[in-house]
Amino acid sequence: MILMKVAVVGSGYVGLVTGTCFANLGNEVSFIDIDEKKVEMINKGEPPIYEPGLEEMLKGNLSKGRIKATTDYTEGLKNVDVVFICVGTPSNTDGSINLKYVKSAARSIGEALKSIDKYVVITVKSTVVPGTTESLIPILQETSGKKVGTDFGLCMNPEFLREGSAVKDFLNPDKIVIGEYNKKSGDVLEKLYEPWDKKIPRLRVSIKTAEMIKYAQNALLATKISFINEIANICEKIGVNVDDVAHAIGLDSRISPRFLRASRGYGGSCFPKDVKALIAFANSQGYKPKLLEEVNALNERQPYRMIELAKKAIGSLESKKIGILGLAFKPDTDDIREAPSLKIINRLLELKAKVKVYDPKAMKNVKRIFGDKIEYCESKEGCIKDVDTVFIITEWKEFCNEEFLKKVKIPIIDGIGVIRPERANELGLKYYGIGRII
Ligand code: UGA
Numbered sequence: 001m002i003l004m005k006v007a008v009v010g011s012g013y014v015g016l017v018t019g020t021c022f023a024n025l026g027n028e029v030s031f032i033d034i035d036e037k038k039v040e041m042i043n044k045g046e047p048p049i050y051e052p053g054l055e056e057m058l059k060g061n062l063s064k065g066r067i068k069a070t071t072d073y074t075e076g077l078k079n080v081d082v083v084f085i086c087v088g089t090p091s092n093t094d095g096s097i098n099l100k101y102v103k104s105a106a107r108s109i110g111e112a113l114k115s116i117d118k119y120v121v122i123t124v125k126s127t128v129v130p131g132t133t134e135s136l137i138p139i140l141q142e143t144s145g146k147k148v149g150t151d152f153g154l155c156m157n158p159e160f161l162r163e164g165s166a167v168k169d170f171l172n173p174d175k176i177v178i179g180e181y182n183k184k185s186g187d188v189l190e191k192l193y194e195p196w197d198k199k200i201p202r203l204r205v206s207i208k209t210a211e212m213i214k215y216a217q218n219a220l221l222a223t224k225i226s227f228i229n230e231i232a233n234i235c236e237k238i239g240v241n242v243d244d245v246a247h248a249i250g251l252d253s254r255i256s257p258r259f260l261r262a263s264r265g266y267g268g269s270c271f272p273k274d275v276k277a278l279i280a281f282a283n284s285q286g287y288k289p290k291l292l293e294e295v296n297a298l299n300e301r302q303p304y305r306m307i308e309l310a311k312k313a314i315g316s317l318e319s320k321k322i323g324i325l326g327l328a329f330k331p332d333t334d335d336i337r338e339a340p341s342l343k344i345i346n347r348l349l350e351l352k353a354k355v356k357v358y359d360p361k362a363m364k365n366v367k368r369i370f371g372d373k374i375e376y377c378e379s380k381e382g383c384i385k386d387v388d389t390v391f392i393i394t395e396w397k398e399f400c401n402e403e404f405l406k407k408v409k410i411p412i413i414d415g416i417g418v419i420r421p422e423r424a425n426e427l428g429l430k431y432y433g434i435g436r437i438i
Contacts, residue, residue, distance in 0.1 A: 179210025
C-alpha cells in the first residue's frame with residue numbers, strides 16, 4: 001500500500017536519506033536532481049554518497065517500485081503530496097549563507113506547479129537562516145500563478161542527521177519539528193510522519209521558529225565543543241586531564257556527557273558553516289553575537305594546538321618527518337569538508353615539515369587538494385615508519401587500538417583522545433594530548 005507521494009529535490013546526504021527512508025516506510029518517492037549522473041546512479045541503486053545502510057535500503061525500495069529519480073520537475077512532482085527542498089546551501093566569502101540553489105529549486109517547483117492541480121506542500125529541509133522559507137513565497141506564487149496557503153502549502157522541517165548515522169537518526173529522531181505556514185500545510189506533514197512512535201514529540205511551530213531551532217541546536221553543540229576545548233587548554237597548563245573534568249560535569253543531568261570530547265576542533269559540512277551563517281545573520285539583524293564569534297574563533301585556532309604540542313615533543317618542525325593518521329572530519333566517512341586535518345597539513349608545510357598521511361577512506365579527497373606536496377601511505381603502519389612524530393587527528397577505530405598504539409615508539413600527538421593518558425603512561429607511550437596530561 002502506498003501511503004503518500006513525496007518528491008525530494010537535491011540528492012545530497014540529507015535528500016537521499018530522507019527520500020529513501022520515506023520510501024522504506026511505504027511512501028512513493030521521486031528524487032529530482034539537475035545532475036544527470038546522480039539521477040542515473042540512484043536509478044541503478046547506487047547512492048552517490050556513502051552512508052551506512054543506505055545502499056541496501058535504496059536497492060530494496062527501487063525493486064519494490066517505490067523510488068525513481070529524474071531531472072524533470074514536472075515528471076517528479078506528478079501527483080505528489082509533499083516536495084522537500086534538500087539542496088546545498090554553500091557559504092559566501094563573508095560566512096553568510098548562499099541561497100541560490102534554494103531559490104532556483106523554488107523557481108523550478110513553481111513552474112511545474114502551474115500544470116499540477118493538487119495541494120502540494122512545499123517543504124524546506126535545507127538549513128536556511130530565519131526568513132528564508134517565507135522569502136520563497138513571491139517566487140513560488142509568481143512562477144506558479146497560484147496562492148500560498150490556499151493553492152499550495154508551505155513548511156520548514158529541519159533535519160538533525162549526523163553523517164555516518166543519518167539513516168538511524170532519521171528513523172529514531174528525538175523530535176520532529178514542523179514549521180508551518182498554516183494548519184493545513186502542517187497537517188499534511190504530520191500525516192507523513194505518522195508512522196513514527198507517538199512518544200516522539202511533534203513540534204508544530206512557525207516557519208521562522210523551525211529555521212531558528214536548527215541553527216540554535218547546531219550552535220549550542222558547537223559551543224559545547226569549543227567550551228570543552230577552552231577548558232582543555234586551561235587543563236593543559238595546570239596538569240589536569242580534561243576527560244576527568246568532562247566526565248564529572250557530564251554527570252549533571254542538566255549538562256549531559258555528550259559533545260564534551262576535547263579535540264582539535266570541530267569540522268564537517270555543518271557546524272563551521274552554520275555557526276558562521278548564524279553570526280552573519282545576527283549581524284544583519286543589528287545584533288553582534290560575541291559568544292558565537294568566540295566559539296568560531298576558538299575553533300579556528302584549535303587545530304594548531306596539535307602543532308604546539310608537536311613542538312613541545314620534538315622542537316622545531318623544520319625538515320622533520322610527520323605522520324598523520326586520520327584526515328576525514330570524523331570517523332566512518334570520507335568527508336573532508338572543513339576537516340581540521342587540512343589546516344594542520346597546511347601549517348606543517350608552511351613550517352617546512354615533511355608530511356606523510358593515512359586515512360581508511362579519505363585519501364582520494366585529500367590527494368585532490370595536496371597532490372604531490374605530501375606522501376600518501378597505504379596503511380597506518382606505513383605512515384608511522386621513519387617519522388619523528390605522529391599526529392592522530394580522527395578517532396578511526398583502528399587508530400584507537402592499543403595493540404597498534406603500543407608499537408608507536410615516537411611521540412604521539414593526540415588530537416581527539418584515542419587513549420586515556422594514564423593508560424598511555426602504563427604502556428610507556430610518548431604521549432601528548434590536548435588537555436590530556438600523562
Ligand atoms: C552535525 C550534528 O551533530 C547533527 O545533529 C546535524 O544534523 C548535522 O551537523 C547537520 O547540521 O546536518 P555532523 O556534522 O555529521 O552532524 O557531525 P558530528 O558528529 O556532530 O561532528 C562534528 C564535528 O565535531 C566533528 O569534527 C567531530 O570530531 C567534532 N566533535 C564532536 C568534537 O570535536 N567533540 C565532540 O565532543 C563531538
